[in-house]
Amino acid sequence: MVSLTRRTALRAGVGLGVAATTAGIAAVRTLSWQPPDLWQPSPPVRAAAPELRRLLVIEMAGGSDGLSMAVPYTDSRYRDLRPANAIRADAVHAIDNSIGLHPELPKLAAGGVSVMPGVGVAQPDLSHFEMLHRWQTGDPTGSTRPATGFLGRLCDHLGDPSVPAVGVSLGVGATQALACEHVTTLSVDAGNDGLFPVFEDENLRSAWLAAQRAMSHPDRADTPLLATARAGTASALRFSDVAATLSPAAAGYPDTDLGIQLRLAARLLADDQHGLRIVHVPVGADFDTHTSHPARYALLMRDLDAALAALRTDLAARGIADRVLIAAYSEFGRRVPDNGSDGLDHGAAGTALLLGPTNTGVFGALPSLRTLDPDDNLRATVHMTEYYATLAESWFGIPASDVLPGFPRPIPGVIAA
Template sequence: MAATRREFLRTSALASSLLLVPKFLHALDRGPGLARLADAPGARRLIVVQLSGGNDGLNTVIPYKNDLYYKARPTLGIREASGILPLEKDLGLHPTLKGLKGLYDQGHLAVLNSVGYPNPDRSHFRAMDIWQSGSGADQVVSTGWLGRYLDSDCSDCQLPYHALEVDDTLSLALKGATRKGLALKNPGKFHQLTQNRLLAKVSQQTAPAHHAQVDYLYKTLAETASSAEYLYDKSKIYKSNVAYPNSEFGKNLKTTAELINSGVESRVYYLALSGFDTHVRQQEQQQRLLADLGDGLAALAHDLQQHNQWDNTLVLVFSEFGRRVGQNASNGTDHGTANNVFLLGGGLRKKGVLNDAPDLANLDQGDLRHQVDFRSIYATLLRDWLGADDAAILGTGFEHLNGLV
C-alpha cells in the first residue's frame, strides 16, 4: 500500500505541475500507522450523536407519574398505557425507545436530566454553536470543544481522520485552531473524490511562485489524500451484517461501526439526526425519529460488542435545547431550554438515571431550569474518558461528574 501511495503522489497532477515538494510530503507519503486503537492500553473513543432541531426531552424521558406534566400537555402528554418503558425515579422512556431500554437493562445507559447552561439561547444556530464550541451564552468562540481537544491533548492525532464526522460537512465541534477533523459519508466516494478531482483542480489554480500558499495546499491535500486512502483501505476489511434502521442515520451508524471494527484509530466520531423542530404535530414526527435513534444505537452497540469494541466506546447524545413545558396550539412544542443527555457504553461506572427528574413546579417563565451545566459533562469526558486536560480546553470552574466513566 505504501508503494501505491508513493506512486500516486509522484504522478498526481498536482505534484507534476509544481516544482516545490515540501519535506513533510515525503513523511506523509509513508502513510499512517496501522495499529488498532483497541490494541493500545487504555485507548478509548468517543461517539457524539447530535439531535438537531431541539428534541423534546419531556416526551423522551417522561415524568409519567407527575400530574403537572399532563396538566401542561393535555393532548401531547404520553400516557403510561401507551407503553412507556419504565426506568427509575418515576421516569420512563418513550415507547419507541426499546433499543435504549435494552441498553439500560444491560447497565449500558446513563441519563442526565435538566442539562443546560445559564442564560440559555433559543436560536437553533446560536444554541448549537454554544454546545459545539463548549462556550457560555455570553461568548463567541470560533473553535469547537473537540477541535481544541485535537489541538492540545491528542499528540497522536496529527492526521484529520483521528476525528471523523460521518456527514458531508465538518461541524464547528471538530474544528480546532491548528487541527481539524475530517467529514465523509462514504469512504469509497471520498477516496475517489480526493484522488481524481481535488488535486487536479487545485493544481490548475495554484502558481508555484507563492511558496507559502503552495506549502499549505500541499500539506492539506497530502493529509486529505493520505487519510482518504487509509480510510478506504480500512473500510474494505469489515462489512457489517447487523440490521440497522433503513434511514440515513442508520446508514451513518453502520459506516461508523464498520470503520471501528476495521481498526480505524479515530478517537472521535460525530453524527447527527435531524428533524426535531416539532412545532406542529409533534407526536408522529418525534415517534419516527426516536425509533430511528433507539434502534440505531442498539444496533451499533450490538455490532461493536461482537468485536470487543463496546467497552472502550462511549456515546454522548445531546440536542441544542429542549422544548417548552406546555404544549402549543398546534399540538407541538416551542423552543425551550434544559434537556436530557444520554451516555451509552460498556465502560460506564455510573448507570441509570443519575439525577432527579425536572422540577415542573419550579419553572423559569414556563421553561425548565437547568440542574447540570453541559460543560461539566464535557469536562468529565475529556478528563476521565479521553485523558485530556479539560481546563486547557474548556476553561476552569466546571464541576466534574466523578465516578461516571
C-alpha cells in the first residue's frame, strides 16, 4: 500500500401521521403559522452501471449541527429548547411536513437531496478526534482500531493496484479514511490542481522534476524507510503527470477553499483513463460553533450551497451526473439545547446527505427531541454503518460486511438504480 495522505431504517413519509407513528417519535403539535410550500424536486437521475460509478465524500469536520441543516420546523419542542438558535419555520425550504433545509440552502433544495437525520453511533464520544477516527475507519465503537480506513477498504475492492491512484483526498496531509492495503491512495493539494510541484519558472520546475524522478528510482541497497520514501515520491510524480492531462476546469465555482476543491474533484471524477473511483474532500471551514452559531452557520451553509450547485452543474455538463454519488457527513452533531453563549456545544447524532442519482426526500426515522440522551443529545436513529453500507452495497455493489463490522444493512430506497 502507498497511502499518503440497521436494521432497516424507515423512510419518513410526507405527513405528520408517519412521524407520529414512528417508534420513539412523539406527535408533533401544529403551530399557528402558515407552513411553507413543500419542495418539488425534479425527477431523479438514474444511476449509471456499477462499473462506471464514482464516489465523492465531503467531510464536514468540527461537528455540523444537523438540526440547523435539516430543521424540524413543525416541532414546537425545537423552539422550546433553542430560543437563541432556532430557525424560523417560515424561512426553511420545506422537504416534507417535518423537515426543512436551512434558509441558506436554496440551490440544494431546488436540485434535490436525500436527507438522513439522526445518523450516529450507539455509544458516541464528544471528542472531535475520537469521532473523526471512528468515521474515517468505519469503527463505530472505537474498540477495534483498524489500520485501514473505510474509503481505503472500498478502494481495495474497487481498484487496480497498477493505476496511479484509486482514491484521492483533496487536502494537505494524509487521511486515515483512505488508508488501504493493496492499491494506491494519495492526498494532493487542490490549490495546485493536483500538480507536483508548481513553479512559476518553467526551467526551475523541469530541473526539480528531473531531480525528483531520479531520486524516486529504487535501489537494492535501500533501507525500508528510504524505499518507502522513494515509492511515495514516485506515486506523487505519477499522479502529477495524470493531473496535467485532465480536462479544463469549469467556470462558475465560488472562489472559496471548498469551491477550489470541488472544481478539481469534478475534473478527476470525469477522467476515464486512470482508474480513480473515490475522491475525499476534507472541508477546511470550522463547523465547531460554540459561539455565534446562527451567523457562522449561515455562512457555512451559503458556501456549501454555492459550491455544491457549481459541482452539480459541472458534472451534468460533463455528462457524468449519473456516475457520481456525493456523500456529506460530519463526525457528530451538536447538543440540542442552547449553551447560553449564542452557540451549541458538542453533540451526538447529526444529519448526513446524499446527492446525485438518488431518490430525494427524508430517509430514516426522525430523532426525537423528547427522548434525548443524558447529555441532552439526539439519539441515533440511523447507524453510521447503515449510512456507510449504502455507499458500499447500494452504490458500489460491495457487500457491506466485507468492509464494515457486523452485517449492517443499507438504507433502503435511496439510490435511484
